[in-house]
Amino acid sequence: MTPGARLAAAIGILDRILDGEGAEPALIRWARQNRYAGSGDRAAIRDIVFDGLRRKRSAAARGGAMSGRGIVLGLVLQQGQDPDTLFTGTGYAPPVLSGAEREVIERPDGASADLEHDVQDWVWEILRADHGDAAPGIAQALRDRAEVHLRVNLAQADRDTARLRLSEEGVETVPHPLADTALRVIGPDRKLRQSAAFQTGLIEFQDAASQHAVAALGPLNGLTVLDYCAGGGGKSLAMAAAGAQVTAHDAAPDRMSDLADRAARAGARIEVCPPARLDAGRRFDLVLVDAPCSGSGAWRRSPDAKWRLTPEDLSAHVALQWRILNKAVQYCCKGGRLAYATCSLFRAENAAQAARASSELPLRLLHDRQLTPLDGGDGFYISVFEVV
Numbered sequence: 001m002t003p004g005a006r007l008a009a010a011i012g013i014l015d016r017i018l019d020g021e022g023a024e025p026a027l028i029r030w031a032r033q034n035r036y037a038g039s040g041d042r043a044a045i046r047d048i049v050f051d052g053l054r055r056k057r058s059a060a061a062r063g064g065a066m067s068g069r070g071i072v073l074g075l076v077l078q079q080g081q082d083p084d085t086l087f088t089g090t091g092y093a094p095p096v097l098s099g100a101e102r103e104v105i106e107r108p109d110g111a112s113a114d115l116e117h118d119v120q121d122w123v124w125e126i127l128r129a130d131h132g133d134a135a136p137g138i139a140q141a142l143r144d145r146a147e148v149h150l151r152v153n154l155a156q157a158d159r160d161t162a163r164l165r166l167s168e169e170g171v172e173t174v175p176h177p178l179a180d181t182a183l184r185v186i187g188p189d190r191k192l193r194q195s196a197a198f199q200t201g202l203i204e205f206q207d208a209a210s211q212h213a214v215a216a217l218g219p220l221n222g223l224t225v226l227d228y229c230a231g232g233g234g235k236s237l238a239m240a241a242a243g244a245q246v247t248a249h250d251a252a253p254d255r256m257s258d259l260a261d262r263a264a265r266a267g268a269r270i271e272v273c274p275p276a277r278l279d280a281g282r283r284f285d286l287v288l289v290d291a292p293c294s295g296s297g298a299w300r301r302s303p304d305a306k307w308r309l310t311p312e313d314l315s316a317h318v319a320l321q322w323r324i325l326n327k328a329v330q331y332c333c334k335g336g337r338l339a340y341a342t343c344s345l346f347r348a349e350n351a352a353q354a355a356r357a358s359s360e361l362p363l364r365l366l367h368d369r370q371l372t373p374l375d376g377g378d379g380f381y382i383s384v385f386e387v388v
């Protein structure tokens, strides 16, 4: 496909997303209906769609319309490309610019400074209240693609050896400062899933902030750990690699369906335990609550969620997190630890929950940390309590 044809495809997909379809289903539907498109085309179109969603508000303002076409035109302009070389109307490229579009894009100032933050107004208010002077930088960081981070399975090899093996397979990486296990990919990453390093469990995909959160739990060797909201099991695997005896649990057991295979690949043993099998009398040295949340710290990865979140959703997340904390604390042994984490940037889901837990549950806060994208990974919150 030509660059123009890729833009035209992205315009159609963005229109569907603006009509309410999820980003992933819209991309999958397009790929099914356009089987001539190769993997390179699909990846490029996906990048345009996601870039457009990350900057939806400012790109639409720059391109003159809240539509797929407006967003893509704005994006092209933001990236310093000449739209006349792409909106040519020839072949499958988008039609040439109209007079009205030309008028909008020739306005001297483009999008206003506030639009440049590219978050909903009510979210911007929260970011400003919670993060003060750091808020503009955080909002700006959420407009760009996330880096690709890997977790080295230290049970198999050290980080330098993993870098060497990856390099032999054509993937260049550098150590990430947020965790001793973390690598940042600086070379091509599209073939990583087919690499021997991934297939043999030497590396996993995991953001450096999540790896930092696992490191913040302290030494895990020999501890019994309940990963109460295990989901796909990213943290379970990381904790098992650090020597913990992990029991993975999730209210939606289907989300753990790949975990046994992933654990086998990593050479780890993890007990996968759906809610019906979690004995109410069991006690663990550490219970991790990696709670469902707004996902605001990970909006670079799922940018459509940035525009879908409502204040009511946020309140519902806070209420659910509190219910889960009350339940999970029952599985901690006295003198043990409970860790509460989210991939949220909002105080209401993070430090405010930790403060409430300290005053209303038998928990004493030992330490906590709020990471933002300015720390080099996703936004992530981790708090660790002693059970008293």
Ligand SMILES: C[S@@+](CC[C@H](N)C(=O)[O-])C[C@H]1O[C@@H](n2cnc3c(N)ncnc32)[C@H](O)[C@@H]1O
Pocket: 228, 229, 230, 231, 232, 233, 234, 235, 236, 249, 250, 251, 252, 255, 290, 291, 292, 293, 324
């Ligand atoms: C942030 S995700 C977990 C991510 C996972 N720990 C990882 O590292 O990949 C939150 C998980 O909480 C689960 N969940 C939601 N409500 C729950 C509940 N009441 N009890 C336990 N898990 C719940 C969701 O199904 C979801 O998988």
